[in-house]
Amino acid sequence: MSAPAVTVDNVSVRFRLYHERNNSLKSAVMRGRRSVHEDFEALHNVSLEIPAGSTFGIVGRNGAGKSTLLKCIARILYPDSGRIVTRGRMASMLELGSGFHPELSGRENVYLNGSILGMSRRTVAAKFDEIVSFAGVGKFIDQPIKNYSSGMYVRLGFAVAINVDPDILVVDEILAVGDAAFAEKSRQKFVELKAAGTTIVMVTHAISNIRQMCDSAAWIDSGRLVSIGDSNRIADEYTAAVGLGDDQQQR
Amino acid sequence: MNGYIRELWASRELLANLTMREIKGRYRRTILGQLWSLINPLATMLVYTIVFSFLFRTAPPVGSPSGIESYPLFLLCGLLPWTFFSTTVISSITSVVEGESLIKKVYFPRLNLPLAAAGSAGFTWLIEMGLLAVVLLFFGAWTIPWLPLLLLFMLLQTMLASGIGMMLAILNVHFRDAQHFVAIALQLGLYLTPILYPITLVQQLAADRGHWVVDVFELNPMEHFVAVFRSLLYDNRWPTAVDSLWCVGSAVVLFAVGSIVFVRNERNLGRLL
Ligand SMILES: Nc1ncnc2c1ncn2[C@@H]1O[C@H](COP(=O)(O)OP(=O)(O)O)[C@@H](O)[C@H]1O
Numbered sequence: 001m002s003a004p005a006v007t008v009d010n011v012s013v014r015f016r017l018y019h020e021r022n023n024s025l026k027s028a029v030m031r032g033r034r035s036v037h038e039d040f041e042a043l044h045n046v047s048l049e050i051p052a053g054s055t056f057g058i059v060g061r062n063g064a065g066k067s068t069l070l071k072c073i074a075r076i077l078y079p080d081s082g083r084i085v086t087r088g089r090m091a092s093m094l095e096l097g098s099g100f101h102p103e104l105s106g107r108e109n110v111y112l113n114g115s116i117l118g119m120s121r122r123t124v125a126a127k128f129d130e131i132v133s134f135a136g137v138g139k140f141i142d143q144p145i146k147n148y149s150s151g152m153y154v155r156l157g158f159a160v161a162i163n164v165d166p167d168i169l170v171v172d173e174i175l176a177v178g179d180a181a182f183a184e185k186s187r188q189k190f191v192e193l194k195a196a197g198t199t200i201v202m203v204t205h206a207i208s209n210i211r212q213m214c215d216s217a218a219w220i221d222s223g224r225l226v227s228i229g230d231s232n233r234i235a236d237e238y239t240a241a242v243g244l245g246d247d248q249q250q251r
Numbered sequence: 252m253n254g255y256i257r258e259l260w261a262s263r264e265l266l267a268n269l270t271m272r273e274i275k276g277r278y279r280r281t282i283l284g285q286l287w288s289l290i291n292p293l294a295t296m297l298v299y300t301i302v303f304s305f306l307f308r309t310a311p312p313v314g315s316p317s318g319i320e321s322y323p324l325f326l327l328c329g330l331l332p333w334t335f336f337s338t339t340v341i342s343s344i345t346s347v348v349e350g351e352s353l354i355k356k357v358y359f360p361r362l363n364l365p366l367a368a369a370g371s372a373g374f375t376w377l378i379e380m381g382l383l384a385v386v387l388l389f390f391g392a393w394t395i396p397w398l399p400l401l402l403l404f405m406l407l408q409t410m411l412a413s414g415i416g417m418m419l420a421i422l423n424v425h426f427r428d429a430q431h432f433v434a435i436a437l438q439l440g441l442y443l444t445p446i447l448y449p450i451t452l453v454q455q456l457a458a459d460r461g462h463w464v465v466d467v468f469e470l471n472p473m474e475h476f477v478a479v480f481r482s483l484l485y486d487n488r489w490p491t492a493v494d495s496l497w498c499v500g501s502a503v504v505l506f507a508v509g510s511i512v513f514v515r516n517e518r519n520l521g522r523l524l
């Protein structure tokens with residue numbers, strides 16, 4: 001088997017929870033530069049491997065540490081200990097429409113957002129029509145983005161992000177974007193990406209997504225890896241543990 | 252470090268786009284649009300001219316060899332570089348705090364944020380200095396042969412401002428008071444740099460109080476930049492070697508230190524913001 005696309009090796013992340021934070025000079029001086037804090041471990045010795053070309057799901061309760069893990073993989077956070085190795089070009093969808101400027105038009109924002117996500121101007125130009133038609137914003141594309149409905153906003157953000165063409169795509173809870181028709185279109189897009197060999201790492205609360213889209217999955221609780229393996233088995237274990245059926249989505 | 256530079260180079264289109272976002276977004280929905288970036292310095296110039304030229308009777312030096320003698324033009328040769336310096340330092344600092352949502356959601360070389368702030372301020376400054384050169388030409392100062400040197404020193408001053416801005420941006424993430432301190436320091440700086448008055452005024456003062464007064468004034472890199480811009484634009488002669496060396500030295504050192512401090516700390520931005 002080829003080298004894994006993502007290797008997470010014994011990763012721990014600690015956040016400092018400040019009770020009284022020295023965010024101003026005054027408080028730093030008053031307390032003699034000591035701020036009152038305690039450490040909170042959001043991830044504890046997590047190790048996993050994600051095979052290249054596979055779709056990997058992450059499940060767990062709110063606050064389990066899923067987003068923290070994704071952010072480490074996406075190089076937004078750096079772990080306090082342990083190591084992460086990724087092989088290939090990476091793009092992350094942790095939020096849609098990152099860097100959209102409300103006063104600029106949809107067109108200008110597509111180029112801006114594209115370059116934030118690492119696309120070249122030429123790539124965006126080549127995919128521009130596809131992006132606009134996928135987002136279904138039509139003639140609004142030359143309107144300032146603040147006139148968009150929130151649905152149009154996230155659809156445009158999704159359309160740009162899905163066209164980045166990375167080797168590894170990291171996705172956090174954004175599959176429920178837009179109406180049913182759009183959700184179906186996006187699922188289709190993920191199928192295409194997978195067929196093209198993209199490694200996809202996704203956090204989702206819809207167990208049906210884990211079963212249908214993922215090859216394997218991991219269940220995280222309180223920053224620890226509870227179980228990892230075949231996606232159907234993880235889905236079974238997780239639903240049994242939290243006592244929910246498949247179609248009930250935990251929020 | 253090498254890897255970082257390669258990555259930064261690969262993200263140059265992002266830098267261009269972030270800069271354009273700043274430039275285009277700033278005056279959207281204003282009737283005068285980009286003209287505001289010219290109206291603002293002109294209004295400031297008018298205020299200072301009334302106060303210092305008409306009320307305090309500050310005499311402008313005669314440009315030599317250009318022969319021009321005009322307080323507003325003398326003032327603008329120093330005021331435009333200072334305004335740019337001040338805008339760049341402040342907006343570099345705020346670019347990081349304002350970029351919080353981006354920093355927490357997407358990976359990209361963070362250095363692009365302060366660099367884009369400097370770039371968008373630089374764009375306005377370039378237009379202002381270009382127009383100033385034309386106006387000076389109209390009043391009889393032969394500025395044209397000095398334009399290449401002008402561009403070089405503008406680039407150096409951009410490095411200086413950007414380097415200082417990057418360092419303070421990191422400090423500001425830890426202590427949000429920093430940006431308010433800096434704003435006050437910059438207001439003082441306008442008066443402590445010979446911009447509204449010629450350096451000869453300070454030299455006269457030093458004749459009574461001792462030469463250390465001038466020495467202290469000259470520790471300020473912006474004093475040397477203003478002197479160079481006045482030589483090039485107002486006087487139309489070569490800047491002195493001392494001023495030029497100060498400019499090159501301070502720009503290179505502060506830009507290097509600023510970017511190293513920034514890059515060393517940028518990994519933590521995702522947590523600290
Ligand atoms: N920047 C931060 N500072 C302090 N605590 C944080 C920070 N980010 C996340 N946390 C905490 O870490 C835990 C895991 O968060 P997260 O990874 O977002 O969970 P989820 O599994 O819901 O995505 C939560 O308890 C959250 O409050």
Ligand SMILES: [Mg+2]
Binds near residue numbers: 066067068172
């Ligand atoms: Mg989350």
